[in-house]
Amino acid sequence: MGIRLGVSSYSYWHFRGEKTPIERVIDQAARLEVSGVDLLHQQMESEEPAYLQRLKRHAFRAGIDLICLSIHQNFVSPDAAVRQKNIDHTLRCIELAYQMGIPCIRLNSGRWGTIKSFDELMDRRGEEPPLEGYTEDDAFDWCIQSIEACLPKAAECGVILALENHWGLTRTPEGVLRIVDALPSPWLGALMDTGNFREELYPRLEQMAPQAVFVQAKTYYGGGEWYTLDVDYGKVAEILTGAGYQGYLSLEFEGKEDPETAVPKSIALLKQAFRL
Numbered sequence: 001m002g003i004r005l006g007v008s009s010y011s012y013w014h015f016r017g018e019k020t021p022i023e024r025v026i027d028q029a030a031r032l033e034v035s036g037v038d039l040l041h042q043q044m045e046s047e048e049p050a051y052l053q054r055l056k057r058h059a060f061r062a063g064i065d066l067i068c069l070s071i072h073q074n075f076v077s078p079d080a081a082v083r084q085k086n087i088d089h090t091l092r093c094i095e096l097a098y099q100m101g102i103p104c105i106r107l108n109s110g111r112w113g114t115i116k117s118f119d120e121l122m123d124r125r126g127e128e129p130p131l132e133g134y135t136e137d138d139a140f141d142w143c144i145q146s147i148e149a150c151l152p153k154a155a156e157c158g159v160i161l162a163l164e165n166h167w168g169l170t171r172t173p174e175g176v177l178r179i180v181d182a183l184p185s186p187w188l189g190a191l192m193d194t195g196n197f198r199e200e201l202y203p204r205l206e207q208m209a210p211q212a213v214f215v216q217a218k219t220y221y222g223g224g225e226w227y228t229l230d231v232d233y234g235k236v237a238e239i240l241t242g243a244g245y246q247g248y249l250s251l252e253f254e255g256k257e258d259p260e261t262a263v264p265k266s267i268a269l270l271k272q273a274f275r276l
Contacts, residue, residue: 003240003249005276006036006067008216009043011253011263014225019043023058032267036067038216038250039102041093052099067104067248068162068214069097074110075146076139076168078131083146086110090150098157104214106191107161109143109179111168122226125198126167139169144182154187162191162214165204171196173207180211189213194231195220195254202235209243216250219266222257233273249274 007029012020022039029037037059045051059066071093073086090107097105115121115128130136147161154161163176170176176190190211195218197204217236220228240249253259253266270276 002246003274003276004035004247005267005270005274006038006065006248006250007032007034007263007267008038008040008068008070008250008252010038010040010070011251011266012259013040013043014254015042019045021045022055026055026059026062026064028263029064030062032264034064034251034267036065036248036250038068038070038106038248038252039066039100041069041071041096047092047096049099052096056100066100066102068106068250069093069100069102069104070106072108074108074113075143076110076112077142078134078138083142087146087149090146091153094150094153094157094159094161097159103158104160104162106214106216107147107163108166109139109163109169109175112139119226121167126171126196128168136169140175140178143169144179147179147188148183151183151185151187155185159187160213161188163188164191164193164216165196165208166193167196173197173204176208177211191216193252194218194233194236195229195252198227198229201229201231202239205236205239206243209239209245212240212243212245212247214248214250215240215245216252217270218252218254219262219269220255221253221262221265222255225254225256228255233270237274 009025165176191214192208192212193216251266
């Protein structure tokens with residue numbers, strides 16, 4: 001069937017102001033004639049079963065698949081109790097995804113937290129020094145062990161863990177693949193985000209594409225919240241096609257323009273580039 005298009009609820013809410021209801025994002029996706037919605041966990045108004053089932057019913061009635069649950073966690077800590085708290089959070093989110101019929105969750109590796117300002121972290125391209133007395137090898141070991149602890153639950157629930165090229169350990173394709181390759185499992189793969197490599201974008205996407213189980217595609221109409229990339233989605237389409245990718249492509253609009261106008265423009269751009 002080939003690549004299918006979705007939209008992230010993050011496209012309508014960037015962690016500022018009143019949350020855009022997930023139901024409204026589902027309705028917008030249906031109007032834009034895309035196939036799925038990628039839910040941002042922090043945007044959900046509840047974790048209560050009644051709310052989860054209401055979202056599932058709403059999506060079904062709208063003809064929309066719920067395709068990913070994008071969550072946050074941090075496995076980069078020398079404190080085993082902190083890591084266990086993040087493992088428990090991930091296990092809980094696997095269960096939430098299972099209850100909503102979502103087949104995939106987005107993982108982060110986490111980061112040291114030695115740079116407190118996110119704006120400064122963006123200026124430093126997502127790179128920060130380790131805690132004193134520790135190394136990045138320590139952090140990779142913690143992350144690998146933590147994800148390994150989540151894999152049995154992922155297999156039980158039939159939910160794929162998708163590790164995103166984000167900040168911290170996964171700021172490079174080598175970092176993502178070091179973790180994924182250490183845990184060969186059908187329930188773990190890479191999430192390829194087109195907006196999180198600010199240099200050598202296309203060679204780095206080519207490295208990730210063979211392991212990708214989910215793709216998030218960023219656009220920046222009105223200028224980006226932290227930076228703006230000029231992504232050639234024709235090239236991205238060639239990379240994904242060449243890697244044999246046939247999964248979901250989820251729009252993450254990260255610009256300052258009103259999403260009411262920017263999201264439709266972004267969807268049109270992706271449909272043209274991918275011939276959807």
